[in-house]
Amino acid sequence: MKKTYLSAAIAITMLGASGAYASLADGLPYSVNMDSNGFMIDGQYRLLRGGTVQWFRIPSSEWRDRLEKFKAAGFNTVDLYVAWNSVEPREGQFNFSSPNLRQFILLCKELGLYVYLRPGPYITNEMDGGGVPAWLMAKSTKKDIAADGKPNLRTHDPDYLNY
Incomplete structure (x- = not known):
C-alpha cells in the first residue's frame, strides 16, 4: 500500500511540476530541468x-478573478495542495481525475x-485530519487522542508511516 501511494504521489508531482498534466489537452508537455542555476523550462x-x-x-x-489578480501581483507559479483524503477516500481506491482540479489547472x-x-x-x-483519510484514522492503534476525539497521528508514527 505504501509503495502504491508513494508511486502515485511521485507521478502526480512530476506531472504537476512539469506542466504535463495541464498540457494533456493539446498534447504539448513542457520540458522541465533543474540545475544549480535554477529551473529551465522549454530550454530557457x-x-x-x-x-x-x-x-x-x-x-x-x-x-478566474483570483488567478488574474494573482498574476497581476507579479506571480507566475501557482502552488497547489491536493489532500490525500481527496485522492484516496477509501483504502486502496485512488482517484486522481477530479474534474475540478483538472479545470483549475487548465485555467492556470x-x-x-x-x-x-x-x-x-x-x-x-485547517483540514480535517490534515487531509489524512478517515479510513487511516479509524485503523490507527494510537492511544493518544486529540481534543477532537480522533487518534493523534503524526508523521513519525508507525501507523502513519505504514501507508
Missing part, C-alpha cells in the same frame, strides 16, 4: 515567483501560469 531559465492558492476553498466561479495554463502540484499526504491547512 525561468524565475518562478509563486504562492499557494487553495483552489478547493474558492468557488469555481471566482477562480490558459492564464499563462505554471503549476507546482503538491499532493499530501499531510497538508494541514
